Structure formats: structure tokens, C-alpha cells
Amino acid sequence: MTMKNQHNMSRRYFLQLMGLGASGLIVPQYTQAGTDSLITKSIPSSNEQIPVIGLGSSRTFNVGNDQLALDNVTEVMRHFFKAGGQLIDSSPMYGSSQSAIGYALKKLVKTKNVFSADKVWIGDSEQGSEQMQTSREYWNLDSFDLMQVHNLVAWQAHLKILFRMKQQGKIRYVGITTSHGRRHDELAGIMKTQSLDFVQFSYNILDREAEQILLPLAKQRGIAVIINRPFQRGDLIHALKNKPLPEWSNTIGCKTWPQFLLKFVASHPAVTCVIPATSQVAHVKENMQACYSPLPDQAMRRRMIDYVEKII
Amino acid sequence: MGELASYRLSDFILFSQTVYYRQFELYNQLVWPLHILAIIFALITIYALWKKPVWGGRLVALILVVSWLWVAWAFLYQRFYQIHVVADWYAFGFVLQAGLIIWYGLIKNRLTLFVRSQLKIKIGSALLFVAYAVYPFIAYINGRSWVQFEMFALAPDPTVLASLGILLFYKVPIVLYVIPIVWALLSASTLIVM
Numbered sequence: 001m002t003m004k005n006q007h008n009m010s011r012r013y014f015l016q017l018m019g020l021g022a023s024g025l026i027v028p029q030y031t032q033a034g035t036d037s038l039i040t041k042s043i044p045s046s047n048e049q050i051p052v053i054g055l056g057s058s059r060t061f062n063v064g065n066d067q068l069a070l071d072n073v074t075e076v077m078r079h080f081f082k083a084g085g086q087l088i089d090s091s092p093m094y095g096s097s098q099s100a101i102g103y104a105l106k107k108l109v110k111t112k113n114v115f116s117a118d119k120v121w122i123g124d125s126e127q128g129s130e131q132m133q134t135s136r137e138y139w140n141l142d143s144f145d146l147m148q149v150h151n152l153v154a155w156q157a158h159l160k161i162l163f164r165m166k167q168q169g170k171i172r173y174v175g176i177t178t179s180h181g182r183r184h185d186e187l188a189g190i191m192k193t194q195s196l197d198f199v200q201f202s203y204n205i206l207d208r209e210a211e212q213i214l215l216p217l218a219k220q221r222g223i224a225v226i227i228n229r230p231f232q233r234g235d236l237i238h239a240l241k242n243k244p245l246p247e248w249s250n251t252i253g254c255k256t257w258p259q260f261l262l263k264f265v266a267s268h269p270a271v272t273c274v275i276p277a278t279s280q281v282a283h284v285k286e287n288m289q290a291c292y293s294p295l296p297d298q299a300m301r302r303r304m305i306d307y308v309e310k311i312i
Numbered sequence: 313m314g315e316l317a318s319y320r321l322s323d324f325i326l327f328s329q330t331v332y333y334r335q336f337e338l339y340n341q342l343v344w345p346l347h348i349l350a351i352i353f354a355l356i357t358i359y360a361l362w363k364k365p366v367w368g369g370r371l372v373a374l375i376l377v378v379s380w381l382w383v384a385w386a387f388l389y390q391r392f393y394q395i396h397v398v399a400d401w402y403a404f405g406f407v408l409q410a411g412l413i414i415w416y417g418l419i420k421n422r423l424t425l426f427v428r429s430q431l432k433i434k435i436g437s438a439l440l441f442v443a444y445a446v447y448p449f450i451a452y453i454n455g456r457s458w459v460q461f462e463m464f465a466l467a468p469d470p471t472v473l474a475s476l477g478i479l480l481f482y483k484v485p486i487v488l489y490v491i492p493i494v495w496a497l498l499s500a501s502t503l504i505v506m
Contacts, residue, residue, distance in 0.1 A: 058326055059328055062327045062331060062395050063331050064331065064338075064394035065394060066331070069331065092397075093326065093397060095326055095327060095394065095396060096394050096395055097326075179323075279328065279330075
């Protein structure tokens with residue numbers, strides 16, 4: 001894509017956002033990897049399309065009952081939805097994040113467009129149902145789209161319950177998560193033996209261990225993949241913020257490092273959705289722009305790795 | 313327990329610095345004017361350590377008990393627990409420490425024998441200085457809004473530091489130091505990884 005086209009695309013997107021923002025409604029276009037439309041990927045078990053950029057809530061939405069901060073979370077989510085975002089991920093482990101999301105959803109009256117992803121995180125599986133019920137109340141939802149076993153905690157017992165809930169129509173998808181490269185072998189074993197819809201783990205341009213086993217396995221088994229910590233919890237952005245973006249990053253529509261890093265993760269063929277977390281409106285807008293321009297191909301992904309490894 | 317062992321401390325620090333310090337701002341607004349009582353508490357402890365009146369030990373113990381219990385309930389459980397999933401355990405630890413001070417300080421009246429070690433007195437005085445004179449200005453010193461200040465008897469860190477400082481003036485069982493030292497290490501680690 002030429003520079004001129006890039007500028008036209010950005011301008012068109014900006015005007016689209018402004019116009020639709022003014023009317024209070026944005027209708028995202030669900031096309032696969034288009035150049036000026038929302039990039040979505042398919043959930044293998046259902047073929048449902050979801051935008052490739054989602055929203056995490058670890059740390060950033062854990063604001064207690066601070067009214068100012070709750071209103072800020074609402075603004076972040078408002079802009080996330082306006083840019084076409086759908087999947088929001090949380091966990092009982094994230095303190096007050098779930099109730100902050102619920103507060104925002106109630107204010108935005110936008111729940112029908114949310115792809116709600118939460119987790120069960122409790123050692124005693126008998127208390128799992130109660131925890132999930134509490135989570136639903138925090139979110140102000142009747143049911144979750146996706147329920148995941150958080151960090152493999154008591155996964156055998158929890159998965160049995162989740163599969164039953166899926167059969168009963170109480171949730172639509174079942175998943176399991178880990179983070180920070182923990183227990184990949186055990187996760188791979190679960191992916192091989194269980195009928196999972198989703199799996200979630202950490203992956204970024206420097207931490208690429210998941211490329212060895214987990215990502216190919218997910219592709220082979222038809223499991224959707226959510227990626228957490230695409231910025232290494234902010235460390236990557238901190239390390240790169242004073243380094244120059246390569247000139248060729250324009251060709252994949254990247255104007256900032258966060259977009260560059262998100263594009264890298266989102267472009268892996270096995271990745272379904274990346275969930276960067278932020279508490280800033282400017283950042284959620286910036287992140288979501290990575291959802292509106294071409295994803296890098298394999299050669300470009302290699303070039304991105306080489307460049308970052310060289311300058312960091 | 314197997315799963316728990318796979319976590320690191322940073323995995324439990326699921327709040328930002330901004331949100332953490334904002335808790336003190338909101339808390340200070342909520343508990344005002346208890347700050348005046350906290351200053352009176354601090355002045356009483358200084359007087360008791362300096363003049364060593366016969367009633368000093370039990371009164372100091374009572375002030376410490378009230379402070380640890382208040383911090384456990386009002387800050388750790390009511391506020392910090394909202395953003396930190398293990399803060400209820402912290403609150404439990406503070407209640408336990410209050411129980412130990414009730415036993416050794418109020419019931420057994422052990423805060424009466426003063427140490428002679430100048431080193432302990434100097435370290436204790438330094439800790440009291442930090443808790444009473446530095447912590448109320450720590451937010452301002454660190455470039456944050458001054459209303460995010462932390463005071464003895466109201467916030468955990470200055471309460472723990474002052475308690476350690478006070479205990480160093482007395483010949484007291486080692487067990488009284490355990491929870492304050494564990495908290496000091498935990499709090500320092502939290503502030504570093506946050």
C-alpha cells in the first residue's frame with residue numbers, strides 16, 4: 001500500500017469515526033482482513049467472527065469505587081465500542097475490574113455488542129458456580145459468551161462444569177488460560193485432550209515461546225486463541241518508546257509502537273484476538289486503529305522481529 | 313497450593329500506582345478529621361517514650377491496638393481490599409498483631425521495661441521520625457498530590473514503622489516484631505513491583 005493510500009485510509013477512518021461518533025452509533029463492517037474495514041477473525045468452533053483487537057482489564061480497570069476512575073473506564077469502553085471492539089476479558093482475580101466493566105456497560109447501554117469473556121478462578125470447584133454467578137452480577141449480564149478456567153486452577157473439575165453449562169446454553173464458549181509463559185506443557189496436554197473453544201496465553205514480539213507448540217496446536221485443533229500481555233505489561237512500550245519506528249511500518253498501517261506490536265501478534269495465523277489493557281482513551285483509540293489496516297504477512301513478521309531485536 | 317506456587321508477587325499486584333495512591337486520597341477525605349486524633353496519638357507516644365510515666369506503657373499499647381485495628385478495618389479491608397484480592401489477609405494479619413499487643417502490652421503490661429541499647433533507641437527514634445514527620449509529606453515529596461499523604465494510626469506503612477520504632481524502646485518478646493517486619497518487606501516489595 002502506498003503512503004497516499006495510507007493517508008486516505010486514515011482520513012477515511014477518522015471521518016467515519018467522527019461522523020458515526022456524532023450520531024452515537026458505529027456499525028462495524030465484519031470483513032476479513034480488509035484494508036479499510038474492521039479486521040475480524042473466525043472462532044473455529046462456530047465460525048463466528050470477532051474483531052482481532054479486544055480489551056483486557058487486568059490492572060487498568062481495577063479502580064475500586066472511585067467515581068472518577070469508574071467514569072474513565074466507561075469512556076475507555078465507549079471508545080472501544082465506537083471503534084468496533086467487542087471482546088472484553090476479565091477475571092475475579094482482577095479486583096474490582098468486573099464491577100467497573102458492569103458499571104460502564106450499564107452506563108453505555110451497549111451490552112448487546114459485548115463479547116463477554118470472564119474466568120473462574122477458585123481452587124474449590126464447588127464454589128465455581130457461585131463465583132461465576134457473582135461475576136455475572138458484577139457485569140450486569142444474564143450470561144457470558146466465554147467462560148475460561150483462569151491459570152489452570154482446578155481445571156479438571158471446572159472444565160466439566162463449564163462443558164455442562166455450555167450444553168445447557170448458559171455460556172456459548174469454553175476456554176482455559178495461562179499467562180507469562182507459565183505451564184505451557186500442561187496447557188498443551190489439555191488442548192490435546194479437551195474440546196476447548198478458546199485458549200488464552202501470553203505472546204508478544206519478544207516472548208515467542210508459544211510459536212513452538214501452543215499456536216500450531218491451537219490451529220491444528222481448531223481452538224480460538226486470545227493473546228494477553230502483547231506489550232509485556234507495558235515493558236515493551238517503555239523499552240521502545242524512544243526508538244524510531246521503521247519507515248516500512250507505514251506499509252502495514254502502523255504509526256505507533258503499540259500498533260506495531262499489536263499487528264505483530266494479531267497477524268499470527270492461529271491468533272484470534274489480542275487483548276491489550278489500557279486505562280486511557282487515547283490508547284484504546286490507538287490500539288483499535290491496529291484493527292483497521294492490513295496485517296503483516298510472514299515475511300513482514302520476520303522483518304518486524306529482526307528490527308525489534310536489533311534495537312532493543 | 314501447586315497453582316499458587318506458580319504465581320509471582322507481581323501477578324497479585326493487579327492495580328496501578330495511580331489507583332493505589334488514589335486510595336489514600338479518597339480515604340483521607342473520608343476519615344477527616346480523624347487526622348487530628350492521629351496527631352494526638354503520635355504526640356502521646358512521643359511523650360510516653362520521653363518522660364516514661366508509669367501509665368505510659370499501657371496507654372502506648374492501647375494506642376497501638378486501636379491503630380492496628382483501625383487500619384485493618386478502615387483501610388485494608390474497607391478500601392484496599394476493593395483493588396487487592398489478598399488485602400483481607402493483610403487485614404487479618406493486622407488484627408493478629410493487635411491481639412498480640414493486647415496480650416503483651418495491655419494484659420501482661422510488658423511495655424514498661426525500657427532498653428538501654430543506644431543503637432536500638434537511635435533506630436527506634438529514626439523510624440518514629442520517618443513515620444511521624446516524613447510520611448505525612450511523602451506524597452508531596454514524591455511529586456504526587458499532597459492529599460495522598462499517609463499518617464500513623466490511619467495508614468498501614470507509617471503505623472507499622474512507628475510500631476517498630478516504639479517497640480525498639482522496650483524489652484518486648486520477639487514475636488511482636490514478626491508481623492511488622494513481614495509487612496515492611498511485603499509493602500516494600502509491592503511498591504517496587506507496582
